[in-house]
Amino acid sequence: MLACVAVKSSMAEYWNIDPAFEEAVNAFISKKPEAGVVLEFEIGERDFVNSGKGSAEVKNTLKRLGIGPEILRRIAVASYEAEINVTAHSQGGKMESFIHDELIHIRFTDKGPGIADIEQAMVPGFSTADDLVREMGFGAGLGLPNIKKNSDALHIVSAKGEPTTVEIFIFYGS
Amino acid sequence: MAEKKYFHALQILDDNCTGCTACVRVCPTEAIRVRDRKAAIDENRCIDCGNCVNVCQFHAIIPRSDSLELINKFKFKVAIISSSYAGQFSEDVSYPVAKQALLELGFDEVAEEAYVTNFVIRIIQDYIQEHKEIRPILSSNCPAVIRLIQVKYPSLLPNILHLEAPMSILTRYIREEIQRTKGFKEDELGVFLIVPCVAHVTAVHQPEGAYKHLQDGAFSMGMIFGKVKDHIKKIQNNPGLIDTYEKGLTWALSGVEGEMVETPEIRTLSVNGIENVMEILSKVEDHYLDQYDYIVLRSCTNGCVGGCLNIENPFVAMSRIKKLIKDAEPFDFDSSDLDNLYKEGEFAVVPLAPRSIMELDKDIKTAIKKMKQINEFLIMLPGLNCSACGSPTCYALAEDIVQGKATIDDCVVLLKRHTKEED
Numbered sequence: 001m002l003a004c005v006a007v008k009s010s011m012a013e014y015w016n017i018d019p020a021f022e023e024a025v026n027a028f029i030s031k032k033p034e035a036g037v038v039l040e041f042e043i044g045e046r047d048f049v050n051s052g053k054g055s056a057e058v059k060n061t062l063k064r065l066g067i068g069p070e071i072l073r074r075i076a077v078a079s080y081e082a083e084i085n086v087t088a089h090s091q092g093g094k095m096e097s098f099i100h101d102e103l104i105h106i107r108f109t110d111k112g113p114g115i116a117d118i119e120q121a122m123v124p125g126f127s128t129a130d131d132l133v134r135e136m137g138f139g140a141g142l143g144l145p146n147i148k149k150n151s152d153a154l155h156i157v158s159a160k161g162e163p164t165t166v167e168i169f170i171f172y173g174s
Numbered sequence: 175m176a177e178k179k180y181f182h183a184l185q186i187l188d189d190n191c192t193g194c195t196a197c198v199r200v201c202p203t204e205a206i207r208v209r210d211r212k213a214a215i216d217e218n219r220c221i222d223c224g225n226c227v228n229v230c231q232f233h234a235i236i237p238r239s240d241s242l243e244l245i246n247k248f249k250f251k252v253a254i255i256s257s258s259y260a261g262q263f264s265e266d267v268s269y270p271v272a273k274q275a276l277l278e279l280g281f282d283e284v285a286e287e288a289y290v291t292n293f294v295i296r297i298i299q300d301y302i303q304e305h306k307e308i309r310p311i312l313s314s315n316c317p318a319v320i321r322l323i324q325v326k327y328p329s330l331l332p333n334i335l336h337l338e339a340p341m342s343i344l345t346r347y348i349r350e351e352i353q354r355t356k357g358f359k360e361d362e363l364g365v366f367l368i369v370p371c372v373a374h375v376t377a378v379h380q381p382e383g384a385y386k387h388l389q390d391g392a393f394s395m396g397m398i399f400g401k402v403k404d405h406i407k408k409i410q411n412n413p414g415l416i417d418t419y420e421k422g423l424t425w426a427l428s429g430v431e432g433e434m435v436e437t438p439e440i441r442t443l444s445v446n447g448i449e450n451v452m453e454i455l456s457k458v459e460d461h462y463l464d465q466y467d468y469i470v471l472r473s474c475t476n477g478c479v480g481g482c483l484n485i486e487n488p489f490v491a492m493s494r495i496k497k498l499i500k501d502a503e504p505f506d507f508d509s510s511d512l513d514n515l516y517k518e519g520e521f522a523v524v525p526l527a528p529r530s531i532m533e534l535d536k537d538i539k540t541a542i543k544k545m546k547q548i549n550e551f552l553i554m555l556p557g558l559n560c561s562a563c564g565s566p567t568c569y570a571l572a573e574d575i576v577q578g579k580a581t582i583d584d585c586v587v588l589l590k591r592h593t594k595e596e597d
Contacts, residue, residue: 036543037542037549063533064534065541066536069328069459073329073461076459077461099542101538
């Protein structure tokens, strides 16, 4: 399958797509349409004070566009969890939200240190969070499973020692 | 959908308005714009929180409340006082004297919101237990919060406590009680509220949700304060015997209401101040606060004691009321009639309709197009958020331009830059 980001051969790739959206996601990826609205946020390493502001902004923007409350909630939860992940586990990165006519595509890119085993990271309860992160009330090992549960498609590219890219696709009509 | 006219208890006096934009900047729903150097309120967006009243230095935004002469139209006049009333007087004035002063002012009876506090706490607890499928339940007493939810968080409308507010329950109780015991007819009896905030004045004139029993008028605490003080001076040395219900005054304080509703089965959270309320509602939307059974939400600082029509500082008023509660004798307000009415479902209220005004367009594709245009204008604007154009932020101006309500020439900073370039 064609991915939205270039995948180095040494990197592991993970896809989870709701079968109902497989065709739509593939069509979207091959077409690479230009987004109507793009929102960008820097995410600082361990910056828990500002973490969550990016996803809040995305939610407020989508509200202005008239996206229904249930879809809005799924987008808000998935993007918030992913934003927290970048804050808690990476050396910082960015969040880019591409708002299209029928879906939102959110891409998180960080500066490493990468996920050693993506399949293991997807297991509910598995966490590599350290004490500081746990003290902040995070690190329950539910971040990625929650993102998976709330998105129509989830794409992760990573490897130990490499940057990680997490992409979320959620259709407004899902 | 037909445009519905919303009543608001706020009035802008053009003669006093300097167009300073202080109100524009503090409005939580971005409902105010200054155009042609005068402020104007968008009736669909205004939630009657009173922030603009507090911030206006020029007395250009005036709370509308009824004139006191209104009571003379009725044979029997009842005042219902909000619990925050008790916190407005200096400590040498006892609460019974402050209450008696209202009788001197011309009312035949003065009732306290505090009478029904215990009853209302009980029915709230019952409602929470009966509606386990909805979490968290959101308090319905603050009319500004309810309107905020209608306007900005419509997905949370089902979470609102669908029960009448204490003032509304009490109004019904008093009407029936006085007609029965004193033999007055419905139209001979006038029931009035002494209120701490603009939102409650609005609720009297346009009852919705938790406010379904209509009163005949609402008087602002600030408006009657001077007259009340005069009467207090006259009676202070020789006060009458007046019963008061200090133990029920908790309703004026958001934190205390939460504590009273809390039980081992019911976990509560108390939030006050409109900015905090918005942050919490946003988290409730995303289901991050589902662990709470009940959330008390009050638009004003510390709850109703922070209302913009009050006289005393909200912290001082809170401290006084807490002292009154602490020193008070326990009381028993016989609420068996109310209990029966509750069992019959009499205090249930109809669900509220959303007032979704935040969408840029009904059609999502058009909305995205508009947002794209907004972003294009935003890049051109200086990003100072100075409000000199009359819109609260550069983003709001960009939006106003796209919606045809302003032009890029409204930006004073750009205009100045262009003038310099031309020189």
